[in-house]
Amino acid sequence: MRPLALFDLDGTLVDRKAAFDAWAGEFAADHHLDEAALTFMVMADAHHSGPMDGYFTTIRETFGLAEAPDALWRQYRRRMPELAACRADDLDALRRLRGAGWRIGIVTNGMADNQLGKIRNTGLSDLVDAWGISGELGVRKPDPQIFRRVAERCGTDLDRGGWMIGDNLVHDVAGGHAAGLRTIWLHPRRHPAPWSFTGPAPDFTVGSVADAVAVLLRDH
Incomplete structure (x- = not known):
């Protein structure tokens, strides 16, 4: 699997x-x-x-x-x-993850034209299996339905488990948790921690996408 x-x-x-x-x-x-x-x-x-x-x-x-x-x-x-731009180290990490046999999806809130333009212009469209944009799907994070829809586009379902990686504790961590996913919170050290969040804790906290991929490859 x-x-x-x-x-x-x-x-x-x-x-x-x-x-x-x-x-x-x-x-x-x-x-x-x-x-x-x-x-x-x-x-x-x-x-x-x-x-x-x-x-x-x-x-x-x-x-x-x-x-x-x-x-x-x-x-x-x-x-x-x-x-829009991505860190070269993060793009390399996605290539390693895909090379290791992972299905990769993007789950994002926003307007379809804006977000799809970013996905294509940065080259992410060539590195992932599918994406879901709230403006296209009519449902926004943290609603679990958007995670399910993207998992289906990736050729799987959330009953098989998976991970959500993102920088927003409500949309990505709490939303991913509600959808049955394990979560990784992207929290660069230069940003203060949000003390008001009372939702579920992420499984891991990292500073970059590359760090998150290292966790996935090590922990799976």
Whole structure:
């Protein structure tokens, strides 16, 4: 039986923060916004959760922009996949995992055009068996159903077990646990621990996707 590993996209496989910071710098320059505005945009993103339509409503109203929030959001979704990148060590680790016979899937919240663009532009589409995007499937993490759907696309089911690897304790760790998966929390040391989380503890905590793959290959 081929084991299953499901990975989150933003903040796990893809350095979403670096891509967002680059996008925000471009956006501020294009709209003649100052450094304080750029700081506001980055901080507002850090405190935002869920779809980005509300974020762009806030940005438009705060800075008095003429373009509609939907138009700003569409521009963002076109540009972000071009800025997305993965760590070379993480891509190499996925190749090793696949070479060892694992099924690999991506489970991500977000709009289909934006997330699929990232998966394809970074080369992840060639390294995984399947993916599921909430905007396409109509169900979001941490709902267990999205994990089941991606497992099916990988040619298996969660009754056979598997792993979920991601940086979000609610979406990836608690969601994966609820779906019957073992979990690995990606928690780089540069980020403080979220003390308010009271859900199930991850089986392992690591600093990178490459570290997570090392755990999978060692522990399975």
